[in-house]
Amino acid sequence: xxxxxxxxxxxxxxxxxxxxxxxxxxxxxxxxxxxxxxxxxxxxxxxxxxxxxxxxxxxxxxxxxxxxxxxxxxxxxxxxxxxxxxxxxxxxxxxxxxxxxxxxxxxxxxxxxxxxxxxxxxxxxxxxxxxxxxxxxxxxxxxxxxxxxxxxxxxxxxxxxxxxxxxxxxxxxxxxxxxxxxxxxxxxxxxxxxxxxxxxxxxxxxxxxxxxxxxxxxxxxxxxxxxxxxxxxxxxxxxxxxxxxxxxxxxxxxxxxxxxxxxxxxxxxxxxxxxxxxxxxxxxxxxxxxxxxxxxxxxxxxxxxxxxxxxxxxxxxxxxxxxxxxxxxxxxxxxxxxxxxxxxxxxxxxxxxxxxxxxxxxxxxxxxxxxxxxxxxxxxxxxxxxxxxxxxxxxxxxxxxxxxxxxxxxxxxxxxxxxxx
Numbered sequence: 150x151x152x153x154x155x156x157x158x159x160x161x162x163x164x165x166x167x168x169x170x171x172x173x174x175x176x177x178x179x180x181x182x183x184x185x186x187x188x189x190x191x192x193x194x195x196x197x198x199x200x201x202x203x204x205x206x207x208x209x210x211x212x213x214x215x216x217x218x219x220x221x222x223x224x225x226x227x228x229x230x231x232x233x234x235x236x237x238x239x240x241x242x243x244x245x246x247x248x249x250x251x252x253x254x255x256x257x258x259x260x261x262x263x264x265x266x267x268x269x270x271x272x273x274x275x276x277x278x279x280x281x282x283x284x285x286x287x288x289x290x291x292x293x294x295x296x297x298x299x300x301x302x303x304x305x306x307x308x309x310x311x312x313x314x315x316x317x318x319x320x321x322x323x324x325x326x327x328x329x330x331x332x333x334x335x336x337x338x339x340x341x342x343x344x345x346x347x348x349x350x351x352x353x354x355x356x357x358x359x360x361x362x363x364x365x366x367x368x369x370x371x372x373x374x375x376x377x378x379x380x381x382x383x384x385x386x387x388x389x390x391x392x393x394x395x396x397x398x399x400x401x402x403x404x405x406x407x408x409x410x411x412x413x414x415x416x417x418x419x420x421x422x423x424x425x426x427x428x429x430x431x432x433x434x435x436x437x438x439x440x441x442x443x444x445x446x447x448x449x450x451x452x453x454x455x456x457x458x459x460x461x462x463x464x465x466x467x468x469x470x471x472x473x474x475x476x477x478x479x480x481x482x483x484x485x486x487x488x489x490x491x492x493x494x495x496x497x498x499x500x501x502x503x504x505x506x507x508x509x510x511x512x513x514x515x516x517x518x519x520x521x522x523x524x525x526x527x528x529x530x531x532x533x534x535x536x537x538x539x540x541x542x543x544x545x546x547x548x549x550x551x552x553x554x555x556x557x558x559x560x561x562x563x564x565x566x567x568x569x570x
Contacts, residue, residue: 154338157326158293158345162266164321165291169263171320173240179318180283184232186310187279191225194310197302198275205299213403213462217273218300228276228307232283235529241548242289255559261551263289265347268339269532270295270361272353275303280530281350282311282325287529288550293346295328295336297353340365350533350545355460370545371537374460375405375488377518380477380503382494383416389515390493391425394466397491397518399432403462405534406489406521410457410467412477418445418470429466438468445470457484474499478506485509487536489521510536510543 171179187194198220205218247259267290269281278294285292296304308327315322328335340349343366350370351361362369379397381390397408413422418441426436426446436442437452449468456467457480471477474492481490489511492503500514511521521544523531528546535541541549563569 154328154330154335155342155345157323157328158266158268158339158342160321160323161291161293161326162345164324165263165266165289167320168286168291168324169242169289171289173242175318176240176287176289177236179286179314179320180232180236182317183279183283183311183314184229184236186314187225187229187232187307190306190310191222194225194303194306195220195222197306198300201275201300201302208299210299211463214273214299216401216403218275218303220275220303224276228279231276231280231524231530234524235283235287235547238287238527238529238547240287241551246553253559253562253564255557255562258556258558259553260556261548262554264550264552266291266293266345267532267550268293268295268346268349268367270336270339270349270351270353270357272297272357273300274352275300275307277352277532278304278307278327279311281532282308284530284532284545284547285550286324287547290347290550291324291326293326293328293339295331295339298331301331336361337364340367343367348550352533368539369537370533370535370539370541372405372488372534373536374486375407375534376409376458376460376484376486377406377489377491377521378410378412378477378481378485379408379491379493379518380412380471380474380481381414381417381421382474382477382492382496382499383414384496384499385414385417385421385493386495386515387417387421387424390421391428393491393493393515393517394425395428395432398429398434398466399464400517400519402464404519405460406518407462408466408491408518409459409461410469410480410484412480413442413468413470414474414477415441415470415472418442422446422468422470432464434464434466436466436468439470441470442468454484460486474502478503481507481509488534489513489518491516491518510534 244261312322346367351358422445436449438449443449490509491513523544531544
């Protein structure tokens with residue numbers, strides 16, 4: 150797509166009108182066709198990804214980024230399945246969320262409509278190319294994608310499949326625009342297009358998101374980082390708690406919903422912490438703890454405030470022993486990022502205290518942090534996780550890409566009777 154950023158955005162805005170007019174059935178058929186195209190062209194996508202992976206390794210890109218970048222047949226199949234799940238979800242467009250009768254004789258409704266044009270600015274994660282496109286289309290929007298240079302070939306291969314499905318359906322391929330110009334100047338231009346673009350969703354490292362937030366004139370959904378905690382309460386089931394920290398830390402440490410800090414009540418720490426530390430060490434996790442934690446497990450490095458504030462995105466875990474749930478809550482309020490917080494406890498009162506005291510987008514009781522994901526929470530897929538309390542908070546699916554408006558239906562009512570002819 151060799152055209153200027155503004156020209157591309159205008160083309161997308163015009164094509165978005167076509168998408169907004171599609172019936173639920175037509176949108177779902179389109180998404181299913183996109184899923185089939187992805188699987189049919191999996192060899193080409195994997196070949197493109199192999200080139201991206203080779204270039205990334207030569208540049209010395211870290212393990213967390215490589216994991217997000219990597220595709221295999223299973224991951225491509227997973228991307229296609231996510232599109233099928235989105236097709237199976239209820240259509241948010243046209244939903245009437247409220248209907249009332251006015252005392253003046255007319256009815257008024259609140260009805261969901263598309264936002265218009267959504268811009269995605271993201272790093273690595275070639276699956277975002279498909280997920281974002283599918284969610285935007287499901288919600289009746291056009292989408293402009295600006296991926297990172299490390300995934301350029303993978304993104305192009307995926308976008309080519311999706312745009313082909315748009316053409317085959319008789320729609321403008323401009324409803325999905327993948328920017329070729331990956332320069333910072335082009336990204337800045339995109340972020341200034343407040344007359345065309347309705348929302349920007351950056352997805353990547355904290356540096357990228359802060360850059361977008363500081364320079365955009367378009368509204369931005371923010372998610373700086375995921376400093377997620379597991380608090381193991383005095384009333385926790387030790388076996389459950391060990392499973393939660395192993396899954397939360399080691400199943401995919403590069404994910405934003407991975408546990409980065411473990412807080413343990415002093416009463417249970419002598420029993421729980423050695424068992425957990427042994428299981429974590431067997432999986433290659435480096436532990437950094439306070440003095441009380443290190444007294445219970447000698448092979449633990451000292452932790453600093455920087456460690457408690459860190460999103461490690463790797464096999465490193467900060468640990469602290471606390472004297473109460475309130476002390477754990479205070480720690481999370483100081484160091485947390487409003488992403489996902491977990492408590493392990495068999496005491497319902499303590500669980501409720503934890504849930505109500507924290508304002509994180511997702512709060513869990515006796516459940517792995519790894520379920521903080523749009524696909525797991527019934528959204529089919531997610532376009533991002535908002536930790537900014539705007540119109541959406543937490544994992545965002547198709548409904549979060551719509552907005553409510555008022556529709557009034559009357560029979561000639563006027564507010565001021567003296568204005569009648």
